[in-house]
Amino acid sequence: MEARTDEKRIAQMQRINDRLLDDIERQQNEPxxxxxxxxxxxxxxxxxxxxxxxxxxxxxx
The missing domain is CATH 1.20.5 (Single alpha-helices involved in coiled-coils or other helix-helix interfaces)
Structure with a gap:
């Protein structure tokens, strides 16, 4: 049960990190x-x- 919760938290943190990296890349590519x-x-x-x-x-x- 606890391992599943940790996996969910890790997955959520990875999605947040991916979103932040996408935002940084978009800002660097804008005029x-x-x-x-x-x-x-x-x-x-x-x-x-x-x-x-x-x-x-x-x-x-």
């Missing part, structure tokens, strides 16, 4: 400008969300 584009897109999305909240709040005031 250098991609983080900038991601930051700008995040800023625009939060700005739009804030603007929407302000417009909704002004509607009820």
């Amino acid at each position: 250098k400008w991609m983080p900038f584009v991601r930051d700008v897109a995040t800023f625009v999305a939060w700005d739009a969300l804030f603007l929407g909240a302000v417009l909704v709040a002004r509607h009820f005031v």
